[in-house]
Amino acid sequence: MTLDLDITVRRDSFALSLELSVAAGEVVAVLGRNGAGKSTLLSALAGLLRPDSGRITLAGRVLTDASTGVHVPPHRRGIGLLAQDPLLFPHMTVAANVAFGPRSRGISRTDSAALVTRLLSDVDAAEFAARRPGQLSGGQAQRVAVARALASEPELLLLDEPFAALDVDAAPALRAMLRRVLRDSGRTALLVTHDPLDALVLADRVVVLSGGEIVEQGETRAVLSRPRTAFTARIAGLDLVSGVFGPSGLVVGDFVISGHVPAPIDEGTLAVAVFAPSAVAVHVSPPAGSPRNVFGAVVGGLEPHGDLIRLRVARSVDGPSWVEGLAADLTAAAVADLGLEPGVRVWLAVKAAEVALHPVAGGS
Amino acid sequence: MRRSVPVLLWVPAALALALVVLPVIGLVARSDLGRLPELVTSPTALEALWLSVRTGAAATLLSLLFGGPLAVVLARGRLPGLRLLRAIVLLPLVLPPVVGGLALLYLLGRNGFGGQVLAVFGVRLPFTTAAVIIAQTFVAMPFLVIGLEGALRTAGERYEAVAATLGAAPWTVFRRVTVPLLLPSLGSSLVLAFARSLGEFGATITFAGNLEGTTQTLPLLVYVQSQSDVDAAVAVSLLLVVLAVVVIAVARPRSIEGRL
Numbered sequence: 001m002t003l004d005l006d007i008t009v010r011r012d013s014f015a016l017s018l019e020l021s022v023a024a025g026e027v028v029a030v031l032g033r034n035g036a037g038k039s040t041l042l043s044a045l046a047g048l049l050r051p052d053s054g055r056i057t058l059a060g061r062v063l064t065d066a067s068t069g070v071h072v073p074p075h076r077r078g079i080g081l082l083a084q085d086p087l088l089f090p091h092m093t094v095a096a097n098v099a100f101g102p103r104s105r106g107i108s109r110t111d112s113a114a115l116v117t118r119l120l121s122d123v124d125a126a127e128f129a130a131r132r133p134g135q136l137s138g139g140q141a142q143r144v145a146v147a148r149a150l151a152s153e154p155e156l157l158l159l160d161e162p163f164a165a166l167d168v169d170a171a172p173a174l175r176a177m178l179r180r181v182l183r184d185s186g187r188t189a190l191l192v193t194h195d196p197l198d199a200l201v202l203a204d205r206v207v208v209l210s211g212g213e214i215v216e217q218g219e220t221r222a223v224l225s226r227p228r229t230a231f232t233a234r235i236a237g238l239d240l241v242s243g244v245f246g247p248s249g250l251v252v253g254d255f256v257i258s259g260h261v262p263a264p265i266d267e268g269t270l271a272v273a274v275f276a277p278s279a280v281a282v283h284v285s286p287p288a289g290s291p292r293n294v295f296g297a298v299v300g301g302l303e304p305h306g307d308l309i310r311l312r313v314a315r316s317v318d319g320p321s322w323v324e325g326l327a328a329d330l331t332a333a334a335v336a337d338l339g340l341e342p343g344v345r346v347w348l349a350v351k352a353a354e355v356a357l358h359p360v361a362g363g364s
Numbered sequence: 365m366r367r368s369v370p371v372l373l374w375v376p377a378a379l380a381l382a383l384v385v386l387p388v389i390g391l392v393a394r395s396d397l398g399r400l401p402e403l404v405t406s407p408t409a410l411e412a413l414w415l416s417v418r419t420g421a422a423a424t425l426l427s428l429l430f431g432g433p434l435a436v437v438l439a440r441g442r443l444p445g446l447r448l449l450r451a452i453v454l455l456p457l458v459l460p461p462v463v464g465g466l467a468l469l470y471l472l473g474r475n476g477f478g479g480q481v482l483a484v485f486g487v488r489l490p491f492t493t494a495a496v497i498i499a500q501t502f503v504a505m506p507f508l509v510i511g512l513e514g515a516l517r518t519a520g521e522r523y524e525a526v527a528a529t530l531g532a533a534p535w536t537v538f539r540r541v542t543v544p545l546l547l548p549s550l551g552s553s554l555v556l557a558f559a560r561s562l563g564e565f566g567a568t569i570t571f572a573g574n575l576e577g578t579t580q581t582l583p584l585l586v587y588v589q590s591q592s593d594v595d596a597a598v599a600v601s602l603l604l605v606v607l608a609v610v611v612i613a614v615a616r617p618r619s620i621e622g623r624l
Contacts, residue, residue: 046529074528075537081529085524091544100540101530150532 002188007054009040016212017042029203037212038192049075059155080154084161085146088133094144095129096171099132103153119147139170152234159191175201196224208232245271259355272358279354280328283347284338293350297323299342300339309335395457395598411577412585420561423500427557431505435512455504465570495580500561511553526595553595559611
């Protein structure tokens with residue numbers, strides 16, 4: 001293992017406690033909402049914060065050991081950081097920015113110039129070499145920041161929401177570029193994000209963090225398409241309902257949710273129903289023709305979601321409680337036609353073919 | 365679109381401006397323009413001007429050499445009691461300069477404990493040009509410290525943190541990131557410190573005295589002459605006004621122009 005970490009950080013109202021390993025050449029995504037402990041984790045890794053207890057080792061070197069008081073300062077850790085803000089040094093040219101790391105490590109002017117040329121062309125930013133950061137767009141600056149982070153040849157690269165500050169148009173290209181660069185250079189990287197798409201595109205493995213603890217981890221696609229906790233499902237943008245697997249579907253209280261079963265599930269064990277918010281139809285009166293999966297609820301909130309409106313529901317007085325937080329994606333026109341606003345009674349209908357039932361690990 | 369300023373504010377604003385500008389006009393009106401060149405170029409005036417410029421420059425340099433690092437420590441250090449230190453640094457700004465001069469005299473004077481230590485090495489400070497420079501540094505350094513500290517805080521530590529993750533040791537970060545980013549505000553802080561040194565009067569006269577050629581700077585000369593030769597005092601005062609305007613025009617400190 002290249003990176004091994006087992007730390008606890010306690011703050012007034014918050015505790016982060018986690019154990020994590022990243023193999024050489026592996027890209028691991030830490031997925032969580034704001035306040036989940038992602039930035040605390042990064043600060044501890046970069047050496048900007050001392051954990052209360054625990055140990056961090058990278059490529060056989062002990063970087064932090066709270067029990068012996070070892071704390072390697074940030075500049076000797078071999079850990080690079082690419083943040084959401086490119087933070088290019090405004091008083092240097094693009095080329096000087098990229099050369100900053102190698103020059104600081106004592107690499108000769110000629111060698112670092114060659115490295116800068118190669119890295120800038122790797123990130124498709126060769127033509128900006130002589131410019132000042134102020135003359136670049138956000139996406140261009142972030143490309144240069146990628147080159148700069150790679151130039152110091154970190155043993156571990158930390159990616160802190162690297163696309164969060166970019167235009168929606170610029171993010172996909174940069175994401176693809178970063179994927180190519182990470183794969184080609186075989187870098188070990190830890191990506192911290194709240195966007196499951198970042199994790200899907202870049203990471204081999206995903207760790208889901210909530211309230212300072214790991215709630216789920218595993219191979220990225222498996223975790224995101226088959227989330228085992230409601231939290232992961234919400235963050236992955238999927239609807240998820242937990243229950244017990246029965247002969248005709250998932251039994252949740254008085255309800256039975258029908259769906260397809262991609263892998264066999266034993267009757268009587270805990271399982272989950274997963275469906276996409278776009279597969280949910282919303283009605284303001286009980287739908288005719290009685291489709292099988294219909295749940296009563298009230299509108300909890302509406303938020304923009306790309307071109308669509310994402311509706312979150314809350315439980316109705318006489319309806320099931322587990323609908324709380326389920327999402328449905330609608331067009332703005334549909335929201336207006338149905339007169340949806342918080343507090344309005346709705347019925348959610350999902351076709352059985354759109355629902356996947358998955359076993360829950362350990363059955364508990 | 366520019367928002368309009370309430371009319372009610374114009375009256376006090378105009379009065380405030382008048383308070384700044386009218387006295388200078390009064391000074392010009394009072395001056396004997398015919399004798400002006402002669403008075404300004406008198407040996408005493410030139411000597412005081414040269415002394416003021418030299419001591420002001422020295423005090424500014426000392427403020428930079430010691431106040432600069434102090435600003436970095438105050439802005440970036442993680443020491444207990446830093447807030448108290450910050451308040452103490454502001455003391456010379458609030459203290460009447462005469463009191464500062466008196467304090468310096470009883471520290472570094474013949475009977476002060478600092479003075480006695482210096483006397484062992486055969487150094488006597490009071491009533492020397494060195495004393496003028498110390499008095500000016502005492503009053504001017506806080507301007508530089510608060511200017512730089514504010515700039516450091518505004519800039520934040522994010523660039524420095526990134527530089528460290530790129531493998532740069534603290535001194536490299538300071539030299540290649542912190543200092544270059546500070547340069548714009550360094551200029552305005554230096555100008556403020558220099559201007560304050562030029563105008564220094566109270567601490568200088570108490571600690572360094574008023575010896576022509578050694579400790580008599582321009583403000584001291586103005587004071588002395590205002591008692592005997594008012595025309596000369598006005599002429600030298602105009603010289604100081606011109607000097608101040610030149611300093612502002614040449615350096616155009618951003619903090620003065622309100623574009624921080």
